[in-house]
Amino acid sequence: MITTIDNYDLSSRNTFAMKVKCGAFMEYTKADDIPFLLSTIRKDVEKFHIGAGSNLLFTRDFPGVVLHSAIKGFEIICKNPQEVIVRVGSGETMDDFIRWACDRELWGIENLSGIPGEVGASAVQNVGAYGTEACDAIVAVHAFDEVEREFVTFSKEDCRYAYRDSIFKKSDAKKRYIIHAVDYALTPLHSPNLSYPALKKAFEGKDVDSLSPNDIRAAVIATRDSKLPNPAVTPSAGSFFKNPVISEEHFKEICEKEGSDTAVPHYKVDSGYKIPAAWLIDKCGWKGYKEGNVAVWHLQPLVIVNPDRQALPEEVIGLEKKIIQSVNDRFNITLTPEVEHI
Ligand SMILES: Cc1cc2nc3c(=O)[nH]c(=O)nc-3n(C[C@H](O)[C@H](O)[C@H](O)COP(=O)(O)OP(=O)(O)OC[C@H]3O[C@@H](n4cnc5c(N)ncnc54)[C@H](O)[C@@H]3O)c2cc1C
The missing domain is CATH 3.30.43.10 (Uridine Diphospho-n-acetylenolpyruvylglucosamine Reductase, domain 2)
Structure with a gap:
């Protein structure tokens, strides 16, 4: 319909x-x-x-x-002792799917609990949190190709997944494919992913073998709730900026200015050093800042919020520009938005 x-x-x-x-x-x-x-x-x-x-x-x-x-539904299309492949309608809420899987003791996506959004977009965005990305479990994406006017299926490899990225975000494919279903491969085999430090800490001293997917789900949601605004209460679009990657030379310069390299949080990646945008923004003093109808979330400076639902787009853009400018002035790093501007 x-x-x-x-x-x-x-x-x-x-x-x-x-x-x-x-x-x-x-x-x-x-x-x-x-x-x-x-x-x-x-x-x-x-x-x-x-x-x-x-x-x-x-x-x-x-x-x-x-x-x-508004395509709904979960259909088990393949089941064996190691693997259960579920075809999910693109209009399902991702977290409803995760709850469905956890309630059936199926592992693989529990660390993504609490991420807002729908299943179709999960395959576009390659959503990720707490050491898991959607592409770890996605095996196929079903779409309508508007150019060839035919239904197509992408394998996981075709989707060219990377950090918060996929073929569906590339300019030539962006408006071409409408995703109607995504196949996720889950497993009934006990496989908690506690690689993320905050999650590991949450279960310190506990018997890992006795954990269920719902235990992990509950811990993830509790951790998220302690940091991120609930969009139903405090509107936002989550992390507003991407974490920038800088060269080794640039990283060393910043470390020198900040006094030591341990003062600068970072992750070594192939192309250089990834610095948390939240840290850069916090260092520039934005946490909790309020201006007109927009604010920087007091518990997570990466999130711009619209607390009273009165903000105009230009107020958000104004604050965005000021944050970018201040981070540029202090660190010579240009932040880019994670949030898609329409
Ligand atoms: C409070 C908060 C916390 C968040 N935390 C996280 C997090 O931890 N990790 C993370 O990765 N993200 C996070 N996000 C971002 C967001 O939840 C994800 O990007 C999510 O996948 C967006 O889903 P959506 O359904 O809202 O998609 P939209 O925002 O509506 O769309 C996203 C993109 O997908 C495209 N799209 C949507 N549906 C389809 C379809 N059926 N076919 C083709 N293209 C489609 C859109 O055109 C757009 O380009 C957070 C957001 C908020 C507000």
Whole structure:
């Protein structure tokens, strides 16, 4: 079924609660709806597909058509003692799927508990947290190719997953594929991933062999709740900036200025040193800063919030620019947004 609403208010469709409208909102409940739905939209009308709108900043009204999948359902398509492959509708809430898996003692995605958003977007974004990424469990992504006008299936390798990245984010593919289902491979075999230090600490002294996926889920959600704003209460789009990667020389310069290299949190990656953007922003004194209707979350400076649901997009952009400028002035690093600006 396809539902179309003209001149649609998107405030409840983006977790930043930006009060913006689109020319039309079209929601569909079956993969087979997609070709027909697309055929009804004029070629010169701009389209944008949203999930739960939890990684988006609408910078103004969107004159075109906003599409949304309401395709639901979990289908076990393969089951053996080692592996259970589940086909999940793109419009399912990712956390509902994770709860479903944990309740069935299926391992693989429990560390992603509490991440807002829908299953379709999880395959676009390659969501990640606490030492797990969606691509660790994704085995196939099913989409409609708007250019060739046919249904296609991507293997995990085809998706070219990297940190918060996939083929679906590349400019030539971005608006080409509409994802209608994602296959996740889970396992009934006991396999907690406690590689992330905060999680390891949460279970220190406990019998790891007796842990269930729901134990990990509960610990992950408790840790997230202690740091991140709940979008239902305090609107945001999560981490606003990406963690920058800098050269060794640049890293050493910063260490010298900060007094020692242990003072600068970092992860060594192939292309240099990844520095937590939260640390850079915190060092510039932004944590808890409030200006008009926008603020920097007092527990996590990487998150810009819209506490009273009154912020205008230009207020968010104004604060974003100031943060970028201050980090640039102090560290000579240009932060780039993680949140997609529409
Ligand atoms: C409080 C908070 C905490 C967060 N924590 C994390 C975290 O720990 N880790 C993490 O990785 N992310 C995190 N995020 C970011 C966000 O939850 C993820 O990026 C999530 O995958 C976005 O899902 P969504 O359904 O809201 O997608 P949207 O934000 O609506 O869309 C994201 C992208 O996916 C595309 N898209 C959506 N659905 C489809 C589809 N069916 N077909 C094709 N393209 C599609 C959109 O066009 C867009 O480009 C957080 C966000 C918030 C608000």
